Amino acid sequence: MTIKDSRRSKLIYTIAAWTISGMIFFPILWTLITSFKTESEAISATPALFAFEWTLENYSDVLSRSPYFNHFWNSVVISLGSSLLGLLIAVPAAWSMAFVQTKKTKHLLMWMLSTKMLPPVGVLIPIYLLFRDFGLLDTKLGLVIVMTLINLPIMVWMLYTYFREIPNEILEASRMDGATIGEEIFHVLLPIALPGIASTLLLNVILSWNEAFWTLILTAANAAPLTAFIASYSSPEGLFYAKLSAASAMAIVPILILGWFSQKQLVRGLSFGAVK
Amino acid sequence: MGSITLKQVTKNFDEVNVIKPLDLEIKDGEFIVFVGPSGCGKSTLLRMIAGLEDTTSGNIEIDGQDATHTPPAKRGLAMVFQSYALYPHMTVRNNIAFPLKRAKVSPAEIESKIANAAKILNLTDYLDRKPGQLSGGQRQRVAIGRAIVRQPSAFLFDEPLSNLDASLRVNMRLEISELHKSLSTTMIYVTHDQVEAMTMADRIAVFNGGIIEQVGTPLELYKHPVNEFVAGFIGSPKMNFIAVPQSEDKKTVNLGIRPEHFIISQEQGTYKGTVGVIEHLGSESFLHVTLECGTTVTVKADGDCPLQYGDAIFLSAQENKTHKFDKNGLTIKTTL
Numbered sequence: 333m334t335i336k337d338s339r340r341s342k343l344i345y346t347i348a349a350w351t352i353s354g355m356i357f358f359p360i361l362w363t364l365i366t367s368f369k370t371e372s373e374a375i376s377a378t379p380a381l382f383a384f385e386w387t388l389e390n391y392s393d394v395l396s397r398s399p400y401f402n403h404f405w406n407s408v409v410i411s412l413g414s415s416l417l418g419l420l421i422a423v424p425a426a427w428s429m430a431f432v433q434t435k436k437t438k439h440l441l442m443w444m445l446s447t448k449m450l451p452p453v454g455v456l457i458p459i460y461l462l463f464r465d466f467g468l469l470d471t472k473l474g475l476v477i478v479m480t481l482i483n484l485p486i487m488v489w490m491l492y493t494y495f496r497e498i499p500n501e502i503l504e505a506s507r508m509d510g511a512t513i514g515e516e517i518f519h520v521l522l523p524i525a526l527p528g529i530a531s532t533l534l535l536n537v538i539l540s541w542n543e544a545f546w547t548l549i550l551t552a553a554n555a556a557p558l559t560a561f562i563a564s565y566s567s568p569e570g571l572f573y574a575k576l577s578a579a580s581a582m583a584i585v586p587i588l589i590l591g592w593f594s595q596k597q598l599v600r601g602l603s604f605g606a607v608k
Numbered sequence: 609m610g611s612i613t614l615k616q617v618t619k620n621f622d623e624v625n626v627i628k629p630l631d632l633e634i635k636d637g638e639f640i641v642f643v644g645p646s647g648c649g650k651s652t653l654l655r656m657i658a659g660l661e662d663t664t665s666g667n668i669e670i671d672g673q674d675a676t677h678t679p680p681a682k683r684g685l686a687m688v689f690q691s692y693a694l695y696p697h698m699t700v701r702n703n704i705a706f707p708l709k710r711a712k713v714s715p716a717e718i719e720s721k722i723a724n725a726a727k728i729l730n731l732t733d734y735l736d737r738k739p740g741q742l743s744g745g746q747r748q749r750v751a752i753g754r755a756i757v758r759q760p761s762a763f764l765f766d767e768p769l770s771n772l773d774a775s776l777r778v779n780m781r782l783e784i785s786e787l788h789k790s791l792s793t794t795m796i797y798v799t800h801d802q803v804e805a806m807t808m809a810d811r812i813a814v815f816n817g818g819i820i821e822q823v824g825t826p827l828e829l830y831k832h833p834v835n836e837f838v839a840g841f842i843g844s845p846k847m848n849f850i851a852v853p854q855s856e857d858k859k860t861v862n863l864g865i866r867p868e869h870f871i872i873s874q875e876q877g878t879y880k881g882t883v884g885v886i887e888h889l890g891s892e893s894f895l896h897v898t899l900e901c902g903t904t905v906t907v908k909a910d911g912d913c914p915l916q917y918g919d920a921i922f923l924s925a926q927e928n929k930t931h932k933f934d935k936n937g938l939t940i941k942t943t944l
Contacts, residue, residue: 504660505693509754510681510710519706523697 360584366577367391374573390578398561400582407557409472411540414479415533418487421480426491427517431500441492444485452545463550470552478550479540486539487532494528495521527597534594541587558583609671610761610794611636612657617666619652626652628818629666634796639788642798643805643841644815651766654798658687658764671761686755687764690771692747694739700750701735707758725753745776752787762794769804781808802842814838836937839864845894847931848905850879859940864931867894867908870923877922881905883915897923
């Protein structure tokens with residue numbers, strides 16, 4: 333390939349990448365723009381991209397009408413809590429699957445992943461009844477448990493992939509050096525797998541933060557996270573697009589900032605097993 | 609103390625029997641080398657002694673105590689791995705300190721042991737570096753340092769030099785031999801390189817297909833191999849095997865002659881052949897000679913050997929330097 337050809341293909345790839353990124357980002361951008369419009373401008377037949385009267389009215393309305401910080405705190409507790417609890421279970425599970433394999437390990441991993449392929453509505457009734465009987469409805473603890481269970485297969489899979497990249501000999505060396513299984517995991521495995529663990533944690537925080545199905549069904553007011561806060565702006569009286577957009581913006585901005593700052597870590601972690 | 613006794617030890621991986629019932633006694637302070645081709649079971653046996661692999665049947669005794677089911681950490685052995693297996697996130701100091709911390713040794717004693725090991729292994733200037741900042745030889749020394757500080761009853765080496773380049777390998781070979789002389793601790797060393805085995809070992813165990821073919825000192829194995837496999841494996845370049853016509857000797861099927869035991873003549877000899885490729889190493893030359901019977905043999909000659917490609921020559925074996933093998937590959941009589 334000549335230098336000219338390589339430059340041309342680079343240009344084509346760059347344009348394609350920007351176009352696709354623009355398409356993916358546009359709904360978020362539109363939500364952000366709409367959140368600064370008045371309700372009438374938000375539903376105008378000729379929508380304006382930038383040429384409208386910018387206002388912060390929607391944000392002040394939303395903040396005065398709903399306890400945003402309560403919802404925000406619930407989201408933080410649920411997403412962080414479920415991710416940390418998930419790690420606590422997924423690390424030993426992935427350790428045993430990666431380093432103490434049996435003939436059934438692969439089947440077990442596939443079975444765990446297959447649970448992610450089931451529609452969640454299939455287990456809606458039993459989970460709801462269990463939550464009702466155990467008094468977990470509208471509690472943060474209940475949501476932490478449900479989020480942990482939902483994301484556990486992905487956590488185990490991700491960690492399993494990272495752990496498989498770590499030479500078994502390093503762990504064997506620690507065993508020869510007198511380490512117990514706990515010491516082997518804490519002093520050797522976890523520090524080496526830190527990038528993978530960090531990206532697993534981040535991805536699960538994001539997944540839990542964005543999860544709407546269970547949060548809307550299992551919460552009412554006390555434990556409702558930001559997803560329920562957004563949904564509250566689609567009311568029987570009609571959709572208030574500008575306020576809905578302001579609420580959405582307030583819900584997605586924190587996770588967008590987290591994703592922005594951790595993107596390097598996330599990409600590194602997600603491609604961990606891809607390149608040796 | 610560091611005597612290790614294996615009694616009827618076997619190992620199966622699922623249905624596959626990789627170690628057949630095997631007995632071996634390793635004396636305290638001995639340097640024993642397990643040598644053999646890939647997949648012969650030598651590394652598996654080492655890992656069984658270490659406790660990293662379960663023993664299917666039989667017993668492993670360390671210093672007279674049954675250790676067959678003892679976990680690796682409790683066997684009092686230290687292992688040096690082929691890939692060094694250093695902890696990449698720890699400095700050299702912490703790598704060496706790791707086993708001592710696990711053994712709850714006091715910080716002052718840890719410091720003095722690290723300093724001592726670093727001095728022995730020339731690592732003093734590198735103690736605060738991480739493994740990624742070290743060369744292959746230095747990493748291997750750190751791995752040895754980590755093993756030394758535990759003062760184990762025996763060291764287990766699993767092909768420790770195979771990742772190093774040729775010149776470094778020679779140096780490290782010497783360093784390990786010197787270490788053995790100074791520590792006088794039992795060492796079990798696994799390699800597929802027969803030169804390492806010959807130069808380092810007090811005794812060599814030659815493995816093949818999950819069994820030990822022969823155990824003995826390097827010279828015993830060189831002079832009195834029990835079968836064709838050992839004869840071919842020990843010695844470099846390897847022994848030549850020439851088929852014996854059945855009319856001459858009914859029992860002998862193959863005759864073994866080492867490259868260094870040929871007499872070269874341009875007038876007369878037992879075998880007539882044509883010189884093929886000649887490898888000049890300076891101090892010696894290796895001739896690849898195709899005999900009339902079609903067999904190609906390697907012949908060791910002087911460094912300034914005047915022969916050329918295509919020359920016709922005669923070869924004979926030096927007196928009493930031939931090995932005879934029967935149809936099962938077993939040695940009939942070694943006349944040395």
